[in-house]
Amino acid sequence: MTYQWWHNAVVYQIYPRSFYDSNGDGIGDIPGIILKLDYLADLGINVIWLSPIYKSPMVDNGYDIADYQDIAAEFGTMQDMEQLIREARDRNIRIMMDLVVNHTSDQHPWFIQAQSSPNNAYRDYYIWRDPPRDRALPDQQQSIFGGSAWQWHEASKQYYYHLFSKHQPDLNWENPAVQQAIFAMINWWIEKGIGGFRLDVIDLIGKQVDKGITANGPNLHPLLQKMHRATFAATDLLTVGETWGVTADQAKCYSAPARKELSMVFQFEHITQTWENGDKWQPVALDIRRLKETLSKWQIALQNEGWNALFWSNHDLPRAVSKFGDDKCYRVASAKMLATTLHFLKGTPFIYQGEEIAMSNVQFDTLEHYKDIETLNFYQVKTAAGMAHDEMMQAIYKNSRDNARTPMQWNARKNAGFSCGVPWIGINSNYLQVNVDQALADKNSVLQHYKKLIAYRKSLAVITEGDFTPLLEEHDKVFAYLRKNEEMQILVLSNFSGESQSLVFPRELHNRRVEDLLHNYDKVDFLTGEITLKPYESFAVKLRGK
Ligand code: TEU
Ligand code: CA
DSSP, X not given: OOOXXXXXXXXXXXXXXXXXXXXXXXXXXXXXXXXXXHHHHHHTOOEEEEOOOEEOOXXXXXXXXXXXXXXXTTTOOHHHHHHHHHHHHHTTOEEEEEEOOXXXXXXXXXXXXXXXXXXXXXXXXXXXXXXXXXXXXXXXXXXXXXXXXXXXETTTTEEEEOSSOTTSOBBOTTSHHHXXXXXXXXXXXXXXXXXXXXXXXXXXXXXXXXXXXXXXXXXXXXXXXXXXXXXXXXXXXEEEEEOTTOOHHHHHHHHOGGGOSOSEEEOOHHHHTTBGGGOTTSBXXXXXXXXXXXXXXXXXXXXXXXXXXXXXXXXXXXXXHHHHSOTTTXXXXXXXXXXXHHHTSSSEEEEETTGGGTOXXXXXXXXXXXXXXXXXXXXXXXXXXXXXXXHXXXXXXXXXXXXXXXXXXXOSSGGGGSOSSOOSSOOOGGGGTSSHHHHXXXXXXXHHHHHHHHHHHHHOHHHHHOEEEEEOTTOSSEEEEEEEOSSOEEEEEEEOSSSOEEEEOOGGGTTEEEEEEEESSXXXXXXXXXXXXXXXXXXXXXXXXX
């Protein structure tokens, strides 16, 4: 296998609105990111995935793009963007853009044109249908943000199709003019010197609306190959697709190099397993056995073909420590455990801003404090269908996207040092204890732990290249695995529970001397044959000769 630079890179995701506000308007911005580049360089990351910074009415915080080649005024200017790319490059950090091409904003000039008349040249950039009779809906397809996927357009007496909000009309990817326009835009950004793309809901672009096929449509892979030929082929870009519901076989189709599509995709099986029937507003408890099986399955499936993108969290998800650890009694220990577990796996790790200081979910008292369109829409949908207010608030506390979107906590001063103005969304009240200043000063902080993990990924080839073998598969709470190449063998052991856990190692690990790499309680240098792990205890060790 030929290795690319991104195989041992570590990516850091920035949600610009909530990262750092440089001018006091309450909204994080690009100059703010530039001011924090030294912090990120010191952390050791190689890539910044920048959530959208394009011109946008911000109905979905920038995932509704009005101009792919302009910057939202509240985030800065194109000069700021060019400066960010340059200054990041000076620190060996590449900028990965968020490519949102399943849909545009309804304020995009293409849609404004399309709306103006059924004969307009841009009409076919979007998906329009006649009502079967009167104003009846073409079919029952639902928007991912709740309600019908069809929006009535009175002037032309047709419906247009939107899988997200009605302000995010879907592009018609069956139209070659759409393909060419998007490919040209991608190349324009490549020319600017960016390092890659994260492709938003890319599994939807092969849709066949009349058959009700949305994800994984028949045109999907041919389209990606066409995109690759027209854009990425001549580059070494890191491309990662967002693909909810992807199977391991499909992931290979996307990421096997010979197929010339993408570098890797995000799969969400470890995320959605706590959603009853795929509904995030019906949260259920995490089942560690199932989590272990899922993580191992993906490691093994893509072992020799394709590549994993590794993550616990992003801007759509709860905070990692709140979902997979314990943000109350064991915030620091469990956050370190999660970091160790993920960063020794095979694949490219993604860190979501604030995860490196173990930021946790937020609980705002009233719905008014929530800003996310999905949360607000579903509050209406669910309570209209009979769900009690309190029950919905509990679901919001678990899974609202705003959990990830409260501002980055830089210090213990006003607004956690995020802004000297009025932040666009509330700050998590734990910022007095949980902030970057604290983490930099404390040599046992979660942040220092992440730094070590990131450094190991650069110095130990086994983490990038080695085989993965799960151990103790029958254990209910402890996830254990070996990574192995010709030079060395690493054992990783993680207790995913708040109770002590005992276990007996397989025979070949008895009476082995080991060398400590990383731990969150005490250093381990000898394996007798059995061990009792403390709550959320986790360590990684290098095996030595017998
Ligand atoms: O997310 C895709 C998506 O489907 C999510 O909205 C997801 O379903 C939801 O959070 C889980 O309930 C991408 C972006 O990451 C998200 O921020 C955008 O809102 C969405 O696409 C539309 O562009
Ligand atoms: Ca600002």
